[in-house]
Amino acid sequence: MPEKPYDHTVIEEKWHQHWASGEHFRAEENAEKPKFYVLEMLPYPSGALHIGHVRNYSIGDALARYKWMRGFNVLHPMGWDAFGLPAENAAIKNQTAPGAWTQRNIEAMKKTHRRFGFSYDWDREVATCEPDYYRWNQWIFLKMYERGLAYRKKALVNWCPECATVLANEQVVDGCCWRHELTPVEQKALEQWFFKITAYADELLADIAKLEGGWPDRVLTMQRNWIGRSEGTEVDFKLEATGEPIRVFTTRVDTIYGATCVILAPEHPLVERLADEMGKSRAKAMVDARAGQDPGEITKEGFSTGAYALNPYNGERVPIWVGNFVLMTYGTGAIMAVPAHDERDFEFCKQYGIPIRPVIRPADGALPADPKEAFTEYGVVENSGEWNGLDSASARRRMTEKAEREGFGQGAVTFRIKDWGVSRQRYWGTPIPVIHCATCGVVPVPESELPVLLPLDIKITGTGRSPLADVPEFVHVACPECGGEARRETDTMDTFVDSSWYFFRYCDSKNDQLPFDPKRIAYWFPIDQYIGGVEHAILHLIYSRFFTKVLRDLGLIAIDEPVTNLFTQGMVIRNGAKMSKSKGNVVAADDVVEKHGADTARLFALFAAPPEKDVDWIDAGVEGQYRFLGRIYRFATRNAGGGLETTGEADRRILRRLHQTIGKVTDDFETRWHFNTSIAAIMEFVNDLYGAEGKLSKAAVAEILEKLALLIAPFAPYLAEELWEEQGRQGPVFKQPWPEADADLAREDEIEVPVQVNGKLRGRVTVPAGAAADAMEVAALADEKVRGFLDGKQPVKVIVVPGKLVNIVVR
RNA sequence: GGCGGAGUGAUGGAAUCGGUAGACAUAGCGGACUUAAAAUCCGCUGAGGGGUAACCCUCGUGUGGGUUCGAGUCCCACCUCCGCUACCA
Known part of the structure; x- marks a missing residue:
């Protein structure tokens, strides 16, 4: 047969049309077949897919197609994390409505998706900004409110006095507003909504054990650190003037005889009473200075309130200070400072001339007379009255028992993780479904009135309060309880809420009675393979685990953990830097597919490096993948139906190489996903094939062409489908059985x-x-x-x- | 500061369990084809040295030590880069 040139535009356009109906990728529940749920993290519709997305989806798609060929019933869905701040920023800049802007982006990106030929079941598509999605955010919120898992409290937000608006953390640059570079950001206390993730802190920590083996260790470590459980003691020091308690949390109560002052967080309520006017304004300045600051950069400072506290163990009188390094949001917001045995306290006390008194000595050493640094390890208690001679561990235990017996303290477990603040003073998000009534207080919107619709035609100015507060039709509402005049909550939800349960919705994306039918979840869940960037190792993946447990406790699902296996791909960087619009170094997927075609781009994304590694994207090299595809196609077309009538040594050798290659690629899929080496192995085989051309039998050529099409099907689906069809075989190729490596044929003599x-x-x-x-x-x-x-x-x-x-x- | 990852040719990377370092690809060089170029096909390509040649020798995986018959791989110390996290008492 005559050789045909490899023209990717013709081939890809043809199969693109063929796949347009979407029927080939549709997933249906089928109890006969084993299921496989493969999921890639859903993208934010920023306007264009970039090459980082392509890498993510090429990994997921290769796996999905491989699993199909392995006989699994594959669920492979895609959607849009469509709420968020960029839409509002674009609205301000370009005078467009965030909804329309987002919709346009989704359409553009979906088009790119389809050009790449990713095998999604688009019937299950979800866009989180659609009322039929976010109504279930609201529904879940109400269920959580009923159970006390959603509650209100005052919390600090970043506030730009110039814009008179709340800023997201990423809008704070060097402690100043991103739009007013000389205006320092202040901290302002607002009533906000929180999800009580701390109620699940113990379970979230304990269940990490269930994820071991399926999740990367470093992600589990990061989550453990983030949850940050620590055991210690809460102790009441007494305010000398009034006798009222000042509660502190410490993990080292054994060092309490070395406490030489008590330090309050600048936001601590007692500061209001103990400090003079000057002190109060200093405390306020300390709080504001924290906005957007790199915590490591902040130098310790503080001041004495002039008041004193009494140590409950020995009655010692110690001064009460305020320190900028004490956090109101951890423990009790107050600490006892033991400079001899804590590095931070040491630094602070040294700076202000507060005495340093060692009370712990190393087991095999003596107390230092004039310590040059804090001794933070466990040791033997000294200078501590009745406790002298005890080791740290038993002193901790027995001193805590004494506090409990005498009622001035107790053993306590403190978590680093805090309740999840979900209120955003933003427009483009899910409206929080509550109503504020002057007589009835906070009233949840009745379930029958969901969804609370986000009004679409509004002006975003970027200044003032929550944008929704300026929409009278939205705000004014009758109280569901007393019928009187009331106003709607105008804050919207953090977009992490949207992405915390979307993977359930894919199983039943059109349900209008419930967020999803529990039976369908039971079939598809857990997610067999989740694939996404490691940057989501903490927030998204902890929130998702939290939601799963909440939904379980609501009786909607029966599983404890949503994801069995997690794969964190490396980032695609560009010239050594993370790709971002502001740096102008984004490689658009459209450009790559335009120039070289989808198969080439996918192949290169997989070939550049093993998938878990970061990769610096350099255009040079893409060429090689295009050549490789061309070599396959030209060989296939000019050898179609060809070959010798007799079989010989060349046959035996090339079939051996073929089966070795099948074995290698299969092994990569089953164990480590190093598709760069899979592709390299196929390249080597094709190189050998060129060497053997003309010496092979008809039967060998036919077998090779068949197996080659199957082997490349997960990586280069367009070409694979074309080859399959040219061989006169019945498609689609990615539903054919994956080739088996024949060990006898593969063996070397x-x-x-x-x-x-x-x-x-x-x-x-x-x-x-x-x-x-x-x-x-x-x-x-x-x-x-x-x-x-x-x-x-x-x-x-x-x-x-x-x-x-x-x-x-x-x- | 804490936790994690990585350092291999000009470049991306390979070497999966301690066993031939540099597969595969890019770039470069040379050849074939062509009036010419592109495309394609073939060959060479870690450094230094030797040989007419097939080939051969020495060195070589960030640095310095160690374990081992054998180390890119394991152990110790250090240097550099990257990521995450960060006064969490």
């Missing part, structure tokens, strides 16, 4: 074994495959070259690794 003398490579001998150790030794010792290096000496020892190598040791 002879192997070349390196021979070392004293560990240095000195020669090679050829032996039959499977040769016994002594046969290998004989062959090695008989080799002329090797003998030259033996210098006539007798081997002291010969190490033989069957099938691998021989090492002869001489002295």
Whole structure:
């Protein structure tokens, strides 16, 4: 047959049309077949897919297609994380409505998605900004409110006095507003909504054990650290003037005789009463200074309130200070400072001349007279009255018991993780479904009135209060309880709410009675493979686990954890920097597909590096993948139906290589997903194939062409489908059984074994495959070259690794 | 500061369990084809040295030590880069 040139535009356009109906990728519940739920993190519709997305989806798609070929019933959905701040920023900049802007972006990106030929079941598509999605955010919110898992409290927000608006953390640059670079951001307390994730802190921590093996260790470590459980003691110091308690949390109550002051967080309620006017304004300045600051950069500062507290263990009188490094949001917002045994306290006390008094000595040492640094390890208690001589661990235990017995403290477990603040003073998000009534207070919107619709035609100015507060039709509402005049909540939800349960919705995306039918979840869940960027290792993946547990406790699902296996791909960087619009180094997926075609782009995304590694995207190199596809296509077309009538040695050799290649690619899929080496193996095979061209039998050519199409199907689906069709076979290729490597055909007859003398490579001998150790030794010792290096000496020892190598040791 | 990852040719990377370092690809060089170029096909390509040649020798995986018959791979110390996290008492 005559060779045809590889024209990706023709091939890809053809199959693109063919797949447009979407029927090939539709997933349906089928109890007969094993299911496989493969999911890639849903993108924010920023306007265009970039090459980082392409990498993510190429990994997921290769796996989805492989699993199809392995006979699984595959669920492979896609959607849009469509709420969020960029839409509002674009609205301000371009005078467009956020909804319309988002919709346009989704359409553009979906088009790109389809050009790449990713195997999604688009019937299940979800866009989180659609009322039929976010109504279930509201529904879940109300269920959580009923159970006390959603509650209100005052919390600090970043506030720009110039815009008179709340800023997101990423809008704070060097402590100043991003739009007013000289205006320092202030901290302002607002009533806000919180999800009580701390109620699940213990379970979230304990269940990490269930994820081991399926999730990367570093993600689990990050989550453990983020939850940050620590056991300690809460102790009440007494305010000298009034006798009222000041509660502190410490993990080292054994050091309490070394406490030389009590330090309050600047927001601590007592500061209001203890500090003078000057102190109060200093405290306020400390709080504001924290906005957007790199915490490591903040230098410790503080001031004395002039008040004193009494140590409950020894009655000692210690001064009360305010310190900027004490956090109101952790523990009790107040600490006892033990400079001799805590680095931070040491630094602070040294700076202000507060005494440093050691009370713990190393088990094998003495108390230092004038410590140069804090001794933070466990040791033996000294200078501590009745407790002297105890080791730290038992002192902790017994001193805590005393506090409990005498009522001035107790054992306590503190978590680093805080309740999840979900209120956003923003427009483009899910309206929080509550109503504020002057008589009835906070009233949830009745379930029957959901969804609370987000009004679409509004002006976003970027200044003032929550944008929704300026929409009278939205705000004014009758109270569902008393019928009186009331106003709607004008804050919207954090977009992490949207992405915390979307993977359930995919299973039943059109349900208008419930967020999803529990039966369908039972079939598809848990997610067998979740794939996404490691940047979501903490927030998204903890919130998703939290929601799963909440939905379980609501009786909607029966599982504890949503994701069995997590794969975190590396980032695609560009010129050593993370791709971002502001840096102007974004590689658009559209450009790549335009120039080289979808198969080439996908192949290159997988070939550039193993998927878990970061990769610096350089255009050079894409060419090679295009050439590779062309080599396959040209070989296939010019050899179609061709070949010798008789079979010979060339057949045997190339079929051996074919089956070795199948084995290699299969192994990569089953164990480590290093598709760069899978593709390299197929390239090597094709190179060998070129060498054997013209020497192969008809039967061998046919088998090779068939298997080759199957082998590349997960990586280059367009070309695979085209080859499959040209061979006159019934498609689609990605629903065919994955080829099996035939171990007998793959086996080598002879192997070349390196021979070392004293560990240095000195020669090679050829032996039959499977040769016994002594046969290998004989062959090695008989080799002329090797003998030259033996210098006539007798081997002291010969190490033989069957099938691998021989090492002869001489002295 | 804490936790994690990585350092291999000009470049991306390979070497999966301690066993031939540099597969595969890019870039470069040379050849074939062509009036010419592109495309394609073939060959060479870690450094240094030797040989007419097939080939051979020495060195070589961030640095310095160690374990081992044998180390890119394991252990110790250090250097550099990257990511995450960060006064969490």
